[in-house]
Structures are given as C-alpha cells and as structure tokens.
Amino acid sequence: MDKEYVGFAALPNQLHRKSVKKGFDFTLMVAGESGLGKSTLINSLFLTNLYEDRQVPEASARLTQTLTIERRGVEIEEGGIKVKLTLVDTPGFGDSVDCSDCWLPVVHFIEEQFEQYLRDESGLNRKNIQDSRVHCCLYFISPFGRGLRPLDVAFLRAVHEKVNIIPVIGKADALMPKETQALKQKIREQLKEEEINIYQFPECDSDEDEDFKRQDAEMKGSIPFAVVGSCEVVRDGGTRPVRGRRYSWGTVEVENPHHCDFLNLRRMLVQTHLQDLKEVTHDLLYEGYRARCLQSLARPGARDRASRSKLSRQSATEIPLPMLPLAETEKLIREKDEELRRMQEMLEKMQAQMQQSQAQGEQSDAL
Amino acid sequence: MEPLRRPLSPCSSRPSSPRSPPCETSVSVGIEAVLDQLKIKAMKMGFEFNIMVVGQSGLGKSTMVNTLFKSKVWKSSLPGLATPTPQTLQLHSVTHVIEEKGVKLKLTVTDTPGFGDQINNDKCWDPILGYINEQYERYLQEEILITRQRHIPDTRVHCCVYFVPPTGHCLRPLDIEFLQRLCRTVNVVPVIARADSLTIEEREAFRSRIQEDLRNHCIDVYPQKCFDEDINDRILNSKIRERIPFAVVGADREHLVNGRCVLGRKTKWGIVEVENMAHCEFPLLRDLLIRSHLQDLKDITHNVHYENYRVVRLNESHLLPRGPGWVNLAPASTQQLTTPAPLKVRRRVQEDPKDEF
Numbered sequence: 001m002d003k004e005y006v007g008f009a010a011l012p013n014q015l016h017r018k019s020v021k022k023g024f025d026f027t028l029m030v031a032g033e034s035g036l037g038k039s040t041l042i043n044s045l046f047l048t049n050l051y052e053d054r055q056v057p058e059a060s061a062r063l064t065q066t067l068t069i070e071r072r073g074v075e076i077e078e079g080g081i082k083v084k085l086t087l088v089d090t091p092g093f094g095d096s097v098d099c100s101d102c103w104l105p106v107v108h109f110i111e112e113q114f115e116q117y118l119r120d121e122s123g124l125n126r127k128n129i130q131d132s133r134v135h136c137c138l139y140f141i142s143p144f145g146r147g148l149r150p151l152d153v154a155f156l157r158a159v160h161e162k163v164n165i166i167p168v169i170g171k172a173d174a175l176m177p178k179e180t181q182a183l184k185q186k187i188r189e190q191l192k193e194e195e196i197n198i199y200q201f202p203e204c205d206s207d208e209d210e211d212f213k214r215q216d217a218e219m220k221g222s223i224p225f226a227v228v229g230s231c232e233v234v235r236d237g238g239t240r241p242v243r244g245r246r247y248s249w250g251t252v253e254v255e256n257p258h259h260c261d262f263l264n265l266r267r268m269l270v271q272t273h274l275q276d277l278k279e280v281t282h283d284l285l286y287e288g289y290r291a292r293c294l295q296s297l298a299r300p301g302a303r304d305r306a307s308r309s310k311l312s313r314q315s316a317t318e319i320p321l322p323m324l325p326l327a328e329t330e331k332l333i334r335e336k337d338e339e340l341r342r343m344q345e346m347l348e349k350m351q352a353q354m355q356q357s358q359a360q361g362e363q364s365d366a367l
Numbered sequence: 368m369e370p371l372r373r374p375l376s377p378c379s380s381r382p383s384s385p386r387s388p389p390c391e392t393s394v395s396v397g398i399e400a401v402l403d404q405l406k407i408k409a410m411k412m413g414f415e416f417n418i419m420v421v422g423q424s425g426l427g428k429s430t431m432v433n434t435l436f437k438s439k440v441w442k443s444s445l446p447g448l449a450t451p452t453p454q455t456l457q458l459h460s461v462t463h464v465i466e467e468k469g470v471k472l473k474l475t476v477t478d479t480p481g482f483g484d485q486i487n488n489d490k491c492w493d494p495i496l497g498y499i500n501e502q503y504e505r506y507l508q509e510e511i512l513i514t515r516q517r518h519i520p521d522t523r524v525h526c527c528v529y530f531v532p533p534t535g536h537c538l539r540p541l542d543i544e545f546l547q548r549l550c551r552t553v554n555v556v557p558v559i560a561r562a563d564s565l566t567i568e569e570r571e572a573f574r575s576r577i578q579e580d581l582r583n584h585c586i587d588v589y590p591q592k593c594f595d596e597d598i599n600d601r602i603l604n605s606k607i608r609e610r611i612p613f614a615v616v617g618a619d620r621e622h623l624v625n626g627r628c629v630l631g632r633k634t635k636w637g638i639v640e641v642e643n644m645a646h647c648e649f650p651l652l653r654d655l656l657i658r659s660h661l662q663d664l665k666d667i668t669h670n671v672h673y674e675n676y677r678v679v680r681l682n683e684s685h686l687l688p689r690g691p692g693w694v695n696l697a698p699a700s701t702q703q704l705t706t707p708a709p710l711k712v713r714r715r716v717q718e719d720p721k722d723e724f
Contacts (some may be wrong), residue, residue: 033534035533036534095539096541097488097489097540099487099488100486142425142532144560145424145425150485154486173636174533176632176634177635245566247567247636247639248643248645248646249636249638249646250634250637251637252634253636259635
C-alpha cells in the first residue's frame with residue numbers, strides 16, 4: 001500500500017457493512033379516502049400481502065366509525081439487507097358525512113412519535129432508541145376530482161410541516177393521458193397556491209451523468225405520481241406475464257412507465273431516496289418539532305429549573321414534556337426486548353459457526 | 368240499432384290485435400285506431416322529461432348526460448380546467464329540445480355541482496329536496512287554479528340519477544343518507560360512475576355489496592318492487608333490479624375501432640367502448656331511462672310521488688288557520704284528507720286494449 005494514502009477511502013464500505021448489519025427502519029404512512037387503492041398499492045410496492053386479513057367494514061358500520069390509526073409491521077429482506085417496514089394506516093379518513101377535524105388524530109399520532117423520540121433522546125439509556133417517527137406520508141388523491149378537494153387541502157396543511165408528504169394519484173387507470181396531465185398540473189398549482197410543502201427531492205450533483213440527471217428530472221416532473229397497483233399477475237397468451245389489471249378492453253401493466261408512474265414511485269421511495277427521507281425527517285422535521293417544543297417550555301418558571309440543572313441529564317427528563325402516555329417501565333421493557341433479540345441473533349450466529357468448525361474438524365480427522 | 372260495423376280497410380298495416388283472428392274482421396269496431404290517434408297527438412305535443420344528476424364533482428355526470436342524449440347538453444371539461452367547485456351546493460338547470468324521427472323531447476337536466484365536495488357535507492341533500500318539492504308545489508298550484516291551462520308545464524323531476532364513486536368497497540355514509548331521503552320523494556336510479564377503473568370481478572362484488580346495503584337500509588330505488596303491475600312487469604323489472612346499480616362509463620369523443628366509429632375513452636392500453644356491453648353497462652342505463660321506462664318514470668312521478676306530496680300539502684293546509692291566501696286545496700277528495708299517512712296511490716291503469724278485451 002502506498003504510504004502517501006491514509007486509507008480512509010474505504011470508509012463508505014465500513015458504513016455499508018455496518019448498515020447491513022444493523023438493518024433499516026422505515027415508517028411509512030398512507031392516508032386518503034377509502035377506495036383509492038391504497039392497500040393494493042402498498043402490497044404491490046413491497047411485494048407483500050400486508051392486508052391479507054383485512055375486512056372492509058360495511059356501510060352501516062362506517063356510519064359511526066371514527067378515524068383510527070393502525071400499525072402493521074413487516075420485515076423485508078433483499079440481497080442481505082433487512083428493512084423493518086412499519087406501515088401506518090388511517091382507515092376511516094374522509095369517510096363520514098362530516099369530516100371536520102378528522103385529520104387531528106393523524107397529527108396527534110405524528111407528534112406523539114416525535115415526543116417519544118425526544119424523550120428517548122433525552123433519556124439515560126440511549127443504546128436502543130427505537131425510531132418510530134413517521135418518515136414519509138403517501139397521500140392519495142382521487143383521480144375523479146378536479147384537483148385537490150377541500151378535505152385534501154385541510155389535511156395537507158395540517159401535516160406538511162411534520163412529515164414528508166408525497167402526493168400520489170390513486171387508481172390512475174381511470175384517466176386518459178390528457179386527463180392525467182391536466183390533473184397533475186392542477187394539483188401542482190393548488191399545492192403552490194396553498195403553500196403546502198411536499199417532500200422536495202434533493203438536486204442531483206453536478207457530476208452525475210446525463211442519463212441520471214434526465215431520469216431525475218423526469219421523476220420530479222411526474223409528481224404527483226399517478227399510480228396503479230396490482231398484486232395479480234396477468235398471463236396474456238403470447239406475451240410474458242406481467243403484474244397488472246385485466247380489463248375487457250386491455251390490460252394495464254403496473255410496471256410499464258407508459259401506463260403509470262408506479263416504477264418512478266418505487267424507485268424514488270425505496271431505491272434512491274429511502275435514506276434521504278429518514279434524514280429529512282430527522283434533521284428538518286424532528287429538529288423543528290424539538291425546537292418548538294423546548295422553546296414553548298422556556299417559560300419563566302421552567303427556565304430557572306432548566307438552567308440550574310443544565311448539566312445533569314437526569315433532570316432533563318424532569319422537564320415536563322408534553323403529556324406522553326408511555327410509561328417509563330414500558331420503555332425499559334422495549335429496550336430489554338431489543339437487547340434480547342440482538343443477543344439471540346448473536347447466539348444463533350455463534351452456534352452456526354461452531355457447527356461449521358465442528359464439521360471441518362471431523363473432516364480433518366477423517367483425513 | 369245494430370252496432371256500428373266498420374269493415375277493415377285493406378290498407379291497414381296496423382298489427383291486428385291477437386284477440387281478433389282474421390276470420391272475425393266483420394265484428395271489429397276499429398278501436399285499434401285509438402293507439403294511432405294517441406301516437407299522433409303525442410308526436411304533435413312532444414314529450415317532456417326532467418332528469419337530475421347528483422354526485423360528487425368529477426364523476427362524469429355531464430359527460431354521461433351528453434352520452435345519453437347524444438348531444439352536447441352540457442359542456443364537459445377536462446379535470447382541473449373546470450371552474451372551481453362552489454362552496455355550497457347549487458342547482459343548475461338546462462333545457463334542450465331534441466328531435467328524433469319526428470318525435471320531440473323537451474329535456475331538462477338539473478345538475479348539482481358542489482354536492483358532497485365539502486369537508487362537512489351534513490344536510491347537503493336539503494337544497495336538492497327543496498328543489499324537488501318546489502317543482503311539485505308549482506305543479507300543484509297550477510292544478511288547483513280555477514281556470515287551468517290545457518297542458519300544465521311539467522317541471523317535476525322524473526328521475527334522479529345518483530352517481531356512486533367506484534371505491535370498490537361499499538356505499539359511503541353520505542350515499543346512504545342521501546338515498547334514504549330521496550327515494551321517498553323521487554325515482555332514484557343509482558349508477559356506479561367511472562366504472563372503467565373497476566375490473567369485471569370487482570364490479571360484480573361492488574354491485575352485490577351495494578345491493579346488500581340498499582336492502583339493509585330499506586332504500587327502494589327505481590324500479591320499485593311495489594309498483595310492478597303484473598307478472599310481465601315483474602319479470603322485466605326483476606332483471607333490471609338484479610343489475611342495479613349499473614356500472615357506466617361516459618364518453619363524448621369518437622374513436623375508430625375495427626373500422627367503426629364508436630364513442631369511447633382512449634387509453635394507452637385500449638379503448639373503452641361506451642356502447643359495448645362487454646365493457647360497461649351504459650346501454651342498459653340508456654334503455655332504462657329512454658327506450659323502455661321513460662313513460663313509466665313519468666307515470667310513477669305523477670301518480671305516486673306527486674300524489675304523496677299533494678296529500679301532505681292538503682293535510683297541512685287543512686290544519687292551518689284560514690289566513691290570507693288560504694286555498695281550499697281539495698274540495699272534492701275529502702276521503703284523502705282523513706287518512707293520516709301518505710298513501711301509496713295505485714297507478715292509473717293505462718289504456719291498454721289487450722287488457723280490456
């Protein structure tokens with residue numbers, strides 16, 4: 001090795017190895033009126049059947065239903081990399097006759113996750129902080145409306161400073177190409193008019209190749225993404241099997257870029273911008289929340305206590321943070337669970353190694 | 368005196384009544400000519416039909432009306448380019464006279480922009496109910512005049528087409544609230560709008576769930592079971608009731624398919640033909656509304672819904688004190704005044720020679 005080189009060019013590899021070992025956590029929220037193809041799209045995106053046991057409530061049940069927040073978790077592994085995906089669903093959104101303030105439970109949920117993280121971060125044992133903050137919110141817009149509806153605008157304005165929003169047009173196979181363009185244009189205009197901040201894709205570096213830049217520009221130009229989801233594979237005689245929806249007049253192919261923007265969405269969400277979404281959540285949105293939170297606590301009474309015990313971590317947790325339902329013991333239990341899981345994994349690895357070395361030892365004996 | 372005997376004219380190309388076989392021509396009176404007279408009168412006077420379309424914006428109501436009547440009754444537009452949806456529900460009526468083969472139809476279409484678009488849609492059906500009752504009131508006021516017009520202009524809503532969004536799940540609370548209230552006042556025909564976003568299996572599942580919801584909430588949509596007059600009606604209407612709500616697609620552009628010019632929507636994966644039964648059920652809706660049941664819709668509106676309204680108004684006016692403008696609304700029909708609840712008045716039997724002879 002040349003002695004002029006220090007050798008830290010290999011650092012990205014080290015990071016890569018560590019990330020692979022640690023795995024990724026990602027929390028995705030889907031919101032929008034029911035019947036826009038949200039569940040189907042999620043199943044298509046992650047090639048899982050997260051909604052297998054789902055039962056759509058019938059109309060009479062919906063008359064009295066209020067918005068609930070549901071969490072589903074799934075572990076996806078591909079190429080040795082594990083992603084622990086948590087999906088947050090909002091059934092009942094926009095369903096009732098009077099939808100005033102129906103977005104408040106969602107806002108409350110998002111802030112709760114921030115609170116939890118803030119508390120964990122300020123706590124003693126920071127080894128196993130669970131990141132349950134919502135990293136991205138896919139908001140489904142109806143293809144049948146003339147742009148954003150009043151409910152859409154109200155929801156987006158309530159959450160745009162708290163979570164990365166990616167607007168998506170669901171069931172886009174109901175639209176002809178011209179209609180899709182007109183609708184996208186109208187939605188972009190409305191977002192600008194209402195000053196709603198959706199997730200901004202980072203600019204390409206200037207040293208990226210032309211192809212990548214073109215792809216990137218194309219992707220940015222197709223927001224909001226007009227998507228179609230399907231978990232069924234259609235086998236038309238003669239052509240190769242594709243995932244799509246079969247109609248009597250033709251088959252929509254989910255992964256065909258001329259038919260819908262599904263590939264763009266998947267590429268953006270999973271392949272290229274997963275980490276960026278997490279970073280923006282942490283650096284921008286969470287920090288914003290934290291600053292607001294701590295500033296609001298910097299009232300005369302609290303300030304004295306805070307300044308007196310600035311150096312002591314213990315008393316930092318005594319600053320009355322906004323009401324958090326989670327008790328200290330539950331948090332400890334969760335941490336212990338995480339530790340147990342890691343220890344189990346290590347044990348399994350060691351066992352496997354031992355078995356391997358035993359087998360090798362026997363072989364060498366036999367020889 | 369011997370009954371008038373009119374020999375059958377040799378050039379009568381009318382289909383002879385099945386009850387009078389050719390060997391008995393000398394006994395026929397020639398009553399079949401009445402049908403012709405009716406037809407000629409009707410053609411001279413023309414028909415009136417008032418239809419109301421209700422549904423959220425963007426469900427293709429204007430396009431559907433254009434497709435139904437094959438003319439630009441409404442100017443439909445691309446999504447996003449239309450005028451912004453109004454803050455409150457407004458009703459918008461447009462009247463056209465369409466002519467086909469010498470038959471004139473005065474068509475009035477009432478649109479309801481703003482329905483179900485707000486955040487709080489409570490009571491969004493009130494303006495619609497108000498409008499319908501207003502038309503009944505107008506007719507009633509004309510009917511009770513001492514010197515009545517020969518032909519009272521009929522602005523009553525004969526049919527309300529309700530557009531259900533193609534969620535694929537089941538009826539929404541708003542749909543149920545609206546349908547429950549309106550099916551008591553007007554003939555309601557629910558349809559699954561923009562059905563080109565549902566596959567055939569999804570449509571069937573959606574349809575059966577909607578039918579179940581309608582049953583569970585006692586919503587009686589057109590054609591109502593209780594108004595089936597005879598067995599033929601029942602068979603015909605049962606077939607229709609099985610397919611309600613129809614899954615429809617509307618289009619006002621023509622495309623070339625296999626050498627024919629068809630109305631349809633062109634996408635990158637195919638062309639949805641509006642009049643192709645394999646693609647959507649628009650022909651069934653058109654047949655129901657125009658080709659087979661138009662007169663029936665008008666009859667039920669006149670004989671049932673309007674009469675129910677009239678009875679309620681009679682009862683009201685009877686109980687109200689006699690102030691200025693008090694009108695004795697029904698001097699002749701005192702027996703109706705005593706019944707407390709609105710009756711389901713039996714339909715006037717149509718003049719039908721087959722039944723009478």
